[in-house]
Amino acid sequence: MIDSADIKLVGEHTDIYQVGMRNMRNYTLLAELGKTGKPVLLKRGDSAKLEEWLAAADYIYRNGNENIILCERGIRTFEDYTRNTLDLAAVAAARNESCLPIFVDPSHGTGRVELVRPMSLASIAAGASGLLLEVHFDPQKAWSDGKQTVTPAVLKKIIDDCRHIAGVG
Amino acid sequence: MIDSADIKLVGEHTDIYQVGMRNMRNYTLLAELGKTGKPVLLKRGDSAKLEEWLAAADYIYRNGNENIILCERGIRTFEDYTRNTLDLAAVAAARNESCLPIFVDPSHGTGRVELVRPMSLASIAAGASGLLLEVHFDPQKAWSDGKQTVTPAVLKKIIDDCRHIAGVG
Amino acid sequence: MIDSADIKLVGEHTDIYQVGMRNMRNYTLLAELGKTGKPVLLKRGDSAKLEEWLAAADYIYRNGNENIILCERGIRTFEDYTRNTLDLAAVAAARNESCLPIFVDPSHGTGRVELVRPMSLASIAAGASGLLLEVHFDPQKAWSDGKQTVTPAVLKKIIDDCRHIAGVG
Amino acid sequence: MIDSADIKLVGEHTDIYQVGMRNMRNYTLLAELGKTGKPVLLKRGDSAKLEEWLAAADYIYRNGNENIILCERGIRTFEDYTRNTLDLAAVAAARNESCLPIFVDPSHGTGRVELVRPMSLASIAAGASGLLLEVHFDPQKAWSDGKQTVTPAVLKKIIDDCRHIAGVG
Numbered sequence: 001m002i003d004s005a006d007i008k009l010v011g012e013h014t015d016i017y018q019v020g021m022r023n024m025r026n027y028t029l030l031a032e033l034g035k036t037g038k039p040v041l042l043k044r045g046d047s048a049k050l051e052e053w054l055a056a057a058d059y060i061y062r063n064g065n066e067n068i069i070l071c072e073r074g075i076r077t078f079e080d081y082t083r084n085t086l087d088l089a090a091v092a093a094a095r096n097e098s099c100l101p102i103f104v105d106p107s108h109g110t111g112r113v114e115l116v117r118p119m120s121l122a123s124i125a126a127g128a129s130g131l132l133l134e135v136h137f138d139p140q141k142a143w144s145d146g147k148q149t150v151t152p153a154v155l156k157k158i159i160d161d162c163r164h165i166a167g168v169g
Numbered sequence: 170m171i172d173s174a175d176i177k178l179v180g181e182h183t184d185i186y187q188v189g190m191r192n193m194r195n196y197t198l199l200a201e202l203g204k205t206g207k208p209v210l211l212k213r214g215d216s217a218k219l220e221e222w223l224a225a226a227d228y229i230y231r232n233g234n235e236n237i238i239l240c241e242r243g244i245r246t247f248e249d250y251t252r253n254t255l256d257l258a259a260v261a262a263a264r265n266e267s268c269l270p271i272f273v274d275p276s277h278g279t280g281r282v283e284l285v286r287p288m289s290l291a292s293i294a295a296g297a298s299g300l301l302l303e304v305h306f307d308p309q310k311a312w313s314d315g316k317q318t319v320t321p322a323v324l325k326k327i328i329d330d331c332r333h334i335a336g337v338g
Numbered sequence: 339m340i341d342s343a344d345i346k347l348v349g350e351h352t353d354i355y356q357v358g359m360r361n362m363r364n365y366t367l368l369a370e371l372g373k374t375g376k377p378v379l380l381k382r383g384d385s386a387k388l389e390e391w392l393a394a395a396d397y398i399y400r401n402g403n404e405n406i407i408l409c410e411r412g413i414r415t416f417e418d419y420t421r422n423t424l425d426l427a428a429v430a431a432a433r434n435e436s437c438l439p440i441f442v443d444p445s446h447g448t449g450r451v452e453l454v455r456p457m458s459l460a461s462i463a464a465g466a467s468g469l470l471l472e473v474h475f476d477p478q479k480a481w482s483d484g485k486q487t488v489t490p491a492v493l494k495k496i497i498d499d500c501r502h503i504a505g506v507g
Numbered sequence: 508m509i510d511s512a513d514i515k516l517v518g519e520h521t522d523i524y525q526v527g528m529r530n531m532r533n534y535t536l537l538a539e540l541g542k543t544g545k546p547v548l549l550k551r552g553d554s555a556k557l558e559e560w561l562a563a564a565d566y567i568y569r570n571g572n573e574n575i576i577l578c579e580r581g582i583r584t585f586e587d588y589t590r591n592t593l594d595l596a597a598v599a600a601a602r603n604e605s606c607l608p609i610f611v612d613p614s615h616g617t618g619r620v621e622l623v624r625p626m627s628l629a630s631i632a633a634g635a636s637g638l639l640l641e642v643h644f645d646p647q648k649a650w651s652d653g654k655q656t657v658t659p660a661v662l663k664k665i666i667d668d669c670r671h672i673a674g675v676g
Contacts (some may be wrong), residue, residue: 002535003510022532028509047554047583050250075254076416076554077246081219082258085244089251089279092287110258118261118295125294125334126287164337165294168330171366172341194360197340216385216414245385245585388588413592415584419557420596423582427589427617430625448596456599456633463632463672464625499675503632506671 002029011038021045021073024056034063041069041103041132046076050090054098070094070102071132072123074109083111083148086119088126095127105132107148113139116150117158124162133158171198180207190214190242193225203232210238210272210301215245219259223267239263239271240301241292243278252280252317255288257295264296274301276317282308285319286327293331302327340367349376359383359411362394372401379407379441379470384414388428392436408432408440409470410461412447421449421486424457426464433465443470445486451477454488455496462500471496509536518545528552528580531563541570548576548610548639553583557597561605577601577609578639579630581616590618590655593626595633602634612639614655620646623657624665631669640665 007029010017016039023029024045033040040060044053057068072091074084086109094102104123106116120131136142139149150158179186185208192198193214202209209229213222226237241260243253255278263271273292275285289300305311308318319327348355354377361367362383371378378398382391395406410429412422424447432440442461444454458469474480477487488496517524523546530536531552540547547567551560564575579598581591593616601609611630613623627638643649646656657665 025529026533045554047247047552049248075246075248077244077254077256078216078414078416079218079244079256079259080418081262085246085254085256086258087246087248087254088257088291089255089284089288090248092284092291093250093281095287096283112262114265115258115261118264119258121334121337122257122261122291122295126291161337165290165334168290168333191363195364214385216383247583247585249587385585387586413584413586415582415592415594416554417556417582417594417597419600423584423592423594424596425584425586425592426595426629427593427622427626428586430622430629431588431619433625434621450600452603453596453599456602457596459672459675460595460599460629460633464629502675503628503672506628506668 002026004032007032007036011036015039016041016069019043024048024053027056027059030056030059031063034060034065036065037067038065039067039069040065041071043071043073043105044075044090046074046084048075050093050097053090054094057098057100068100069130070098070100071105072102072109072128073105073132082109082115084109086110086123088122091123091126091128101129102127103130103132104128107132107134107145107150111148113148113150116148117154117161120158121161121165124165125168131158131162171195173201176201176205180205184208185210185238188212190217193217193222196225196228199225199228200232203229203234205234206236207234208236208238209234210240212240212242212274213244213259215243215253217244219262219266222259223263226267226269237269238299239267239269240274241271241278241297242274242301251278251284253278255279255292257291260292260295260297270298271296272299272301273297276301276303276314276319280317282317282319285317286323286330289327290330290334293334294337300327300331340364342370345370345374349374353377354379354407357381362386362391365394365397368394368397369401372398372403374403375405376403377405377407378403379409381409381411381443382413382428384412384422386413388431388435391428392432395436395438406438407468408436408438409443410440410447410466411443411470420447420453422447424448424461426460429461429464429466439467440465441468441470442466445470445472445483445488449486451486451488454486455492455499458496459499459503462503463506469496469500509533511539514539514543518543522546523548523576526550531555531560534563534566537563537566538570541567541572543572544574545572546574546576547572548578550578550580550612551582551597553581553591555582557600557604560597561601564605564607575607576637577605577607578612579609579616579635580612580639589616589622591616593617593630595629598630598633598635608636609634610637610639611635614639614641614652614657618655620655620657623655624661624668627665628668628672631672632675638665638669
């Protein structure tokens with residue numbers, strides 16, 4: 001189990017904590033992270049409703065840490081073409097229901113490299129403030145998640161395109 | 170039941186047939202529409218996988234009608250903040266798996282007027298060729314679906330923003 | 339498309355109409371069946387909520403036909419070990435919310451022959467009045483659905499066991 | 508966070524550990540429980556597939572503890588009449604795929620007191636070895652979950668009926 005010593009150790013070597021989707025409902029962990037000063041990126045659980053996701057962020061917030069980033073990474077549905085179903089309406093909704101910045105993870109959200117770029121653009125268009133992208137110089141040799149990993153060249157293109165989209169509206 | 174006479178009658182007075190999500194698996198209807206020359210907008214069933222949606226389009230295609238538009242309108246999931254869960258990755262995927270144009274219906278897809286604009290932009294960014302939008306001069310007085318209906322002023326803004334996004338990439 | 343002549347023709351040669359799950363929301367078909375005097379077995383749509391299923395039955399009922407059997411055959415969820423997810427709580431609930439008899443189809447509901455017997459027993463225990471079972475003397479040679487089809491010997495065992503369970507409570 | 512001291516403390520005062528559905532994917536917790544000698548009841552996560560549930564049990568097993576009870580408590584689907592959708596086919600399937608005993612929790616699985624008895628009977632008929640039931644002398648005054656809590660009189664009836672069903676087959 002993760003204990004306070006682990007949290008301290010990780011905090012000494014990183015700029016930000018990431019709470020994976022399996023831990024979104026780990027309330028003692030959330031409370032403990034609320035006592036740190038570091039930013040926390042809180043991934044949405046794959047069966048979490050919007051209000052449950054925001055309530056999880058509240059556990060961190062109420063314990064004293066306001067530096068929270070929400071991160072949509074897909075929910076589990078009957079559709080198995082993609083690894084998960086990226087719920088971009090939840091991104092737009094979270095902007096209305098919360099004052100926290102929202103990121104999207106199109107790599108885990110789709111599980112398919114060819115969908116990462118279009119869903120990155122769609123995420124920014126839906127109101128996301130940032131993206132979490134898996135990048136590798138040679139995705140086929142990546143130790144994990146190679147099928148959803150883009151190259152630096154594609155990353156460059158995604159960043160350029162997102163800049164244009166972020167300026168709209 | 171819809172019969173051939175109905176199809177003929179509707180065809181005489183409209184420019185396009187729309188197959189609602191409840192009829193996506195009505196194979197005899199699809200086959201019959203394949204014998205007409207008019208465009209058919211085929212909505213995705215709310216429990217249809219991508220491959221089933223494309224297979225439904227094939228029923229129309231094989232009967233002789235190539236003028237088909239696919240329309241994503243949301244799938245049914247556990248998330249009830251929105252009326253349905255708009256699956257924009259399916260839009261990007263359908264572009265790869267099919268040569269048909271793809272529209273998105275953010276009105277039915279979200280059921281919430283404040284989400285129609287961001288999801289319209291996200292749809293175009295994901296690769297949609299068009300949008301199906303409910304518009305009313307006074308949405309609160311609309312006979313149906315007022316909660317997901319935008320005003321002409323918002324429509325104008327959506328169109329302008331989508332033009333900019335469509336130029337990216 | 340199904341038209342009135344089809345309904346009449348089928349009625350002349352069968353004892354009961356079966357509305358498949360793809361047609362549960364085919365309201366004109368339901369209304370037309372309501373005008374016949376024959377029993378109608380109404381399968382639940384794979385994305386239909388309990389109240390929508392009961393509302394579909396109401397279309398038949400209000401048009402004059404009270405001989406309706408509800409049939410649960412599984413809903414579509416993320417679980418893909420089984421073909422569908424058999425929702426037996428909906429069977430128990432339908433008994434409370436409706437006066438109609440309820441059947442269960444464990445063959446389509448699970449898609450796996452080894453689960454047909456236990457789910458048949460569970461269905462009766464949950465309050466089902468009957469079962470819809472696929473049976474074949476040599477399931478491996480069945481033209482369709484062989485993987486979910488039991489032999490007459492298994493059918494005999496299911497019937498015997500269900501008799502005992504039906505007597506409980 | 509739960510740490511080793513917590514596990515030890517709980518172990519000193521209880522006969523069995525229960526891993527709630529939110530912790531089914533808390534792998535460090537599972538591994539730690541594997542090092543204890545006490546039985547562990549492992550609830551299925553509300554978005555966990557059968558194979559993921561069994562894999563979670565394996566974390567406990569491989570760390571040295573063979574005293575594991577699987578517990579089905581419902582998965583999250585679009586159906587909101589019930590609190591969750593009790594997946595009894597997964598119970599029958601788990602009996603085939605695993606040698607572990609399987610319990611069912613119809614209280615959390617349905618969230619409705621009137622469905623607890625029929626789903627208890629259905630669970631046993633599907634092959635469950637035991638039930639987890641919320642019972643209170645005066646459910647309306649229960650501190651939590653009163654809506655899914657039965658009285659001792661109903662419990663007695665459930666036990667009697669389940670005894671008869673367990674003898675079938």
